Amino acid sequence: MTRVLLGCVTVSTLLSGCSSTVGAADSDAQSPVARYDALADLPFPEGYPTKGAASALKDELLFQRATQVYLWALPVVNLYAMKESSERAFGAGYDVFPVWKKRLDARTRVATPNSDVIYAMGYIDLGRDGPMVVEIPPKQQGILNDFWQRPIEGPDIDGKQYAGDVGFAGPDRGKGGKFLVLPPGYRGAAPEGYFVYRSRTNNVLAFWRAFFADPENLAPSVGLIEQTRIYPLGKPGASMRFPDASGKPVDMLFPSDGSFFDMLARFVDSEPLDTADSDWRGMMAAIGIVKGQPFKPDAHTRAILDAAARTAFKMSRSMMYEELAKxxxxxxxxxxxxxxxxxxxxxxxxxxxxxxxxxxxxxxxxxxxxxxxxxxxxxxxxxxxxxxxxxxxxxxxxxxxxxxxxxxxxxxxxxxxxxxxxxxxxxxxxxxxxxxxxxxxxxxxxxxxxxxxxxxxxxxxxxxxxxxxxxxxxxxxxxxxxxxxxxxxxxxxxxxxxxxxxxxxxxxx
Structure with a gap:
């Protein structure tokens, strides 16, 4: 039985109904039901799969699991792609804090940026560098997110639980202050004199947005951002670099192809085991992603993972562009x-x-x-x-x-x-x-x-x-x-x- 790579999965030609539906443009006449029926009707003589049926089902299962892993892991790969792109363009380390000093234009490819404020984004690795101090300048609107894009849990002050927000909406109330970001599972006592935030991932996004009154005079806002200091706890002497990211051609978008899974594997290796529960670790293991083990899919598997990623990417956009309003x-x-x-x-x-x-x-x-x-x-x-x-x-x-x-x-x-x-x-x-x-x-x-x-x-x-x-x-x-x-x-x-x-x-x- 001849095997072909269709737009959605590698299966036998008896599932060719898939190819007629994936590429069709708004054709209500063509239904994917025939494809599902073909899967359900694969031959099982005397209750056992034929070699062709077993192979087709194995490929379909890989495709389905990869598609679901993509959709589930999209928040972390979204940020991990930004981190890796930023590090390639501007350098790596907690002391590198790129600032879009002339505002952010189309040469920076990143999801739905706001060019009406000054952006600054840095990336912290608590697993590598341990607890980190972040000194926030005054008059900022900033956030500290873990890499599942959850606001990091902050202090409880006067009955208000802070999470993620720093600056105007944070516990410093726009006056600036020292924030201590602790890694997952940190057991030591936090020292006095800090707003303490506890992250659930090693990787942390520090994202500031500074307002400006006059679009022709951005220097005061940029100058405030450049008062930011980030350094390991107990080592306040570290200098900072604030590269100007404006006008630089940087692609910070997450992948819409099989390289998504390579990026996810790198993220998994950088995090504690429990960044995902055992069920989702099992889903990732089913497509070859296991913490501490190399991710090296063969050519056949790679082709299916690539098709799954391209399909899942379109699913995610359809969820937003068409389904959200419903x-x-x-x-x-x-x-x-x-x-x-x-x-x-x-x-x-x-x-x-x-x-x-x-x-x-x-x-x-x-x-x-x-x-x-x-x-x-x-x-x-x-x-x-x-x-x-x-x-x-x-x-x-x-x-x-x-x-x-x-x-x-x-x-x-x-x-x-x-x-x-x-x-x-x-x-x-x-x-x-x-x-x-x-x-x-x-x-x-x-x-x-x-x-x-x-x-x-x-x-x-x-x-x-x-x-x-x-x-x-x-x-x-x-x-x-x-x-x-x-x-x-x-x-x-x-x-x-x-x-x-x-x-x-x-x-x-």
Missing amino acids: RPGGLIYSDRQYVTPTRNFVTDREWTDKAGRFLDLDARTAAYSIVYGTSPAMGSSVPGQGAPFLTAFKSGDGRFLSGERNYRLHLPPNVPAAIFWSVTLYDTETASGPDNGQPLPSIGSRDKPVSNADGSVDLYFGPDAPPGKERNWRHTVPGKGFFAMLRLYGPTQAYFDQSWKPGDIERVN
Whole structure:
């Protein structure tokens, strides 16, 4: 029986129904049921599998397990890819803290960045370097996440449990301070004089965002970030390096092919055994990933893992782009297309369902397919705090946004953002800024777009700038889809009670 590599799995030609469905474009007439029936009907004469049936089922099982491992491990590989890319571009070590000193543009490929604040991202290895002191400058909005993208547990002060957030929303309340980050399983007594955070992974993301008042004068914000100091406990003399990451071509995206599993294997080797429970360690072992053992799949296995990764990547994006709006609480407004990638369908930072019964794997996978970093404060429901991300993948008529078309977004007067608002465009394939020839992919209140007589603002997205509207326009790339995020920093009551709503993004040609 001839064997072929199909788009979703290596199986015999009797499963060729798979190839007719995977590559089809929105064809409701073609059903994958025939493929599943073919698997279920593989020959088992006298109850035993034929050699062909056993081989096909073995390959299918490898494919299915690899697909599920990809979706489950996406949060950690998302961050591990960022770490490895940053280290290649700017150097490795706790003393390296890259800063996007001229803001972040499309040359940095990273999931849904915000070019309207100054970014700085560093990576700490507690397994290698032990407990680490992080001195936070004043006036920062920062987070400390473990590599499962969980906010690291912080101190309980006056009845408030801090987790992940540092700076304005942290226990230092924007004044700056010394934070001590302890590794998993640390048993020693923590010294006095620190805000103590306890990580559940060796790898830690330190991610600062600094605000600026004037887009033409970023130096004060950059200067504050460069007051950051990171060093091993008891060794405060370490110097810091703050390479300028702006304008550098760096690809920090997680893989959408079989190299995802190589990266996952490296992460597993860098962590304690219990970074995953025994069930998921078993799932990883089934595809060849075991802590302390080399990950060296043969060519046949590698081909199946590559197909599984490419399929799982598309599954994760479909969860976000198509399925999220169908989930309870997925839509922000009943009469608009906007969704929030990381809120409404979970109750807390552990990604449990609303009743606290189970880990909502689909919600977590969908979110980390296009974002990174988890901050409890960003999801605050208190007016004036946090920053909701109103995200649109579709225009008002329910069609996905296309770089071929021209669109208008109407923002009614008095946008409910106490600090600032902005709209950023993203490429659907990379979820990073589109390479559209413009300096930045965003436009917001600090860019002083032209307002209408009533104080409302019309923004335009498309390949062509409407005559006389160039100041309010962002260029899209023909042949590429895009999506948009409206960020409201410091949302006011009108956002929460929905007395203010943005218009849908509407096609104008």
